[in-house]
Amino acid sequence: MEAWRLSQMLVTLAERAKADFASTVAPLGLPMHLARALAMLDEPAPMSELAERLECDRSYITSLADQLEERGLAGRVPGTDRRVKLLALTNEGRELRDKIAAAVSAGSMMLTRLDDEQRASLAPLLERLLGDELVVL
Amino acid sequence: MEAWRLSQMLVTLAERAKADFASTVAPLGLPMHLARALAMLDEPAPMSELAERLECDRSYITSLADQLEERGLAGRVPGTDRRVKLLALTNEGRELRDKIAAAVSAGSMMLTRLDDEQRASLAPLLERLLGDELVVL
DNA sequence: TATTGTTATACTCTATAACTATA
């Protein structure tokens, strides 16, 4: 069955893509989950929104936020609704986020294994697979 | 940067593909890692070979083998080298493996979101991304 | 009463190190 074989490859690729990303980011001193969180903080976002975008529990966002704060990469700022806290990158956080983007662009599997044309044909397929949901790291 | 965006999508897809596979397989009573192991046991294989193919430590294979045995899905059989143990599917294991393949073929993201032509163009790109290593679930 | 974030806790997956048996 073709779908079965594709699924097998996709799951294998999933493991590999994560390992690839993790090892690209490790030299910058970041575990993968923090790098992902950093990458989606272009603008301050409510913690509950992060939970949605990362598809994880709110309590885990608390833990991520604590770790980002400890490292001086982000801070909690109050929202207008006083129950809400926004997570916002510090200058240091923004710098690191840019370094991550550069490192991944330079060293990831995507660049080393595919040429321009192949990347161009892969993009719309990935978009389709990801569906209409937000495309976030 | 295009590579950066593709990497972001790929990591997101990685999470989703695994969740997709896991939830497809869950109704059959199997956690994902056991389903993966099952899928690569077409023929009896030394435990150390499984460790290579799953890219994990040998000790973890011991744990997987224990779980497969408890469920009556596979058994350890001695190899010619008496240090080696082969892991081999039972009949029950083979049946379940076939059910998994059928369920994934019928219900996975690959089928529901892509048409035949798109799947045909995705396959060679995935192969390229996976490189020359074994393509295994 | 419903929602946001926090705390405390526990579970799953996986690795490391030390060990046994065999080569």
Next chain:
DNA sequence: TATAGTTATAGAGTATAACAATA
């Protein structure tokens, strides 16, 4: 001495449930 598998243990990542503050 080196290799295959096992055992005991530990860590990372993440979830669940109960809770406080605010709406």
